[in-house]
Structure formats: C-alpha cells, structure tokens
Amino acid sequence: MNDPSRIDGVLPAGDGLTPEQKRLIQRAIEPMELNRARIEETLQRARQLEAPRERWRHWRFAAAAMIAVSLIAGGYWKWSGEDSNELPFDRAIDIIANPDGFRFENIRTAQVKLWLRMQNTLELLKKRDELADSTKLVVANAIDSLVLIEANCPRDMDALLVQIAGGEPLTAAQLARFERGLVAGVSAIRHAGRLDDLHAEYVPILTRRLRDLLSDD
C-alpha cells in the first residue's frame, strides 16, 4: 500500500511498468520482420486504392476551376457595366425608348435614377427662391419631363405646375401631393414597356427630355 505508483492506495498509476521492465519486455518480445514480397504486394494494392481517389481529386480540381471561371466571368460582367444596375443612365433610357429593348433590369435602373433625380428636384423646389435662374429652369424642366410621363397624374397637377411656374409658394399638403405625382410618374416609367400605343408615343419624347435634363449635371 506504500507503493508510490498507486492512486489513493488502491489503483496503480499510469501503465504500472517501470522503464527497465519495458526494456526487458521489448527484448523478450522480439520483433518479427515482415515478408518483403508481401510488402510489395501491399504497396501494389495501395496504388490500386489510390486510383479512384486520384480520379475524385481531378473532379475536385475541375469543380474548383469552374467556380473560379464563374467568379471571373461574374466580376467581368459586373465591372464592365454589363450588370444592368450599373448601366449608365443614358444607355438605360435608350434601351427603354426602344420597344424591343425593354427589360425589367433597365427599367429598374432608370427608375432608381429617376427617383434620385426627383428627390433632388423636390429639395431644390423647397428652396427655389434661393436658386439662380438657370437652376430654376432646370427644375422646371425636370418637373415638366417627369409629369409628362404620368398616365395617372393627379388632376390638379397642372394647377400645381402653374403655381410653381408663377413663383407662388406651395403648402406642405400641395408639396406632398406633388411628390405623389412624381412618384406616379416614376411608376409609369417602370411600366413603359406595357403602355398602350398612345402613351407609348410619349416614351421617346420623355426619355430624350430626361437625357437632356441629366446632361445638365
């Protein structure tokens, strides 16, 4: 019980054998050499096992190469401007103006840019008294072009335009209504490809005017 290799006086700790005993055992249990021919046979079997693993390795390389090519192609598409969200506005407008070129992505691009343009216009409108004459003209053109698109324009939109053109201040309610009108105009752009012939006539005119408007930037 005084054996220091015992745990709690009950269990022997570790492997119980002393280094000297291990050495004696290793000497007593003599290693048995393996058959050389048998080793060669095993290596041959190992090479055969390797064959299918190699094949899968090639597949993995092929899959990795495909992913890399996809990423490169995607990056090129994105950075070259082929991504419709990154299309220059003018180009998007051109495509919208062409009935054969109608694509949702391009419409969406135009819509987003138009929305930003409208926000800017509204901001300018709120402080139009401070604007230079040339800027006032730009704002007026912007409003004009935006409203022209509108197929479902609020009835009093024309009155509001007259009011703006006359330099009269707009109330908050009028401004909100005017904003709704502009939003409706943007919505019309979005559906431009589905407008009937009468309304479709306006699209090329509208897009030209929008382009002119934007070229003032």
Place this chain on the structure above:
Amino acid sequence: MTILDDGEIIRRMRRGDVTGVEGLLHAHGPRVKASLRLRFGLGRGDHALEDAVHDAALIMYQRARRLDAKRNLGGYLMITAGRELARALEQCRTGSGDFEIVLENVPVDERRESTTDEFSLALRRLLDELPDREREILAIDHGSDFKISADRIAEELGTTRHTVYVLRHRTRQRIEEFCEEWGRVRATGGDA
C-alpha cells in the same frame, strides 16, 4: 529503407504516397506483428498475423485524413490489426472464412528460433503463460510502444480503466518476482 517518423508517414499517406504505407510497415509492422502473436497466442509462421498487419496498414492508408497525426501510429496499427486478426480468427472458428488458420499450441521453445538470450527466453515464456487478459493488455501496450492509454485499451477489450490498471499492476508484480527469482537462481548457479 530509412525509418520514417510518424509525422512524415502520415503526411505521405495523406497525400496518397504509398511510400507512407511502406514507412508505416517498416516502422511499426515488426513490433505489432510480434505483439499480435503474443496477444492471440499464434504460431510463428501463421499467415494470418502477416495478413492482419498488412490489411491494417491499408485501412489506415484509406483513412489517413482522419487519423490524428499527434497520436501514436503504432497504437493505431496495433488496434486495427488486432481487430482484423480477431475477425479472421472468428471466421475461421465459425467456418465462414475462405482460409484456414492452424491454432495449434506450439511449444514456446519451438517458437523461439532466434533468441539466444536465456533471460529473455525465460521472460518470454512467462509472458506467454500470463492469464489471457493480462497477456492481451501487455501485448497491446507493447505493440503501441507503451504509448497507449488505459482508457483506449479498456475500450478495445470491453472492460474498464480500473481493470486495466489492476491487471497491468499484476503483470508488473509478476515481472518483479520473476526478476528476483531469476537473480536468485543465477546467484546460486541453478537452472532458470
């Protein structure tokens, strides 16, 4: 062939290099084969011993990516080969195998062909005659180069760590007694 360390063996096997298998067999095969022979009490020329070691090496080669590089490869080989051999022996006993293993009790002296050291021969006789469980534990310990845990042995033999500790201790005591007896016999000039 130069003996490779375990890290290099496993690296080679993981990249599909069969020289890793060769390195494994050279580094651990002879010791594991001898330990298996002790564990299962087989004859020296038994082909099942050799087959088990080679099959285990191939199994480890296929599972190289899942092996823990920090652990003892000899232990892995010993455990895997032990399972393969146990399966082969079981098939043989139930008559379901395609081969036949002669499970004769070869006298210890006939098994020892190359040992010239009398002390080692006598110690080997003692080890061969250990109770089954003690002999199995000692064989696994030896095959793993004494680097395997009691938990792992207990798991392999379906027993508890406590039992492994106790049986290891008994073996230690037997060897101590054997050494004392051997020294006394030698001192008095008697036969071993």
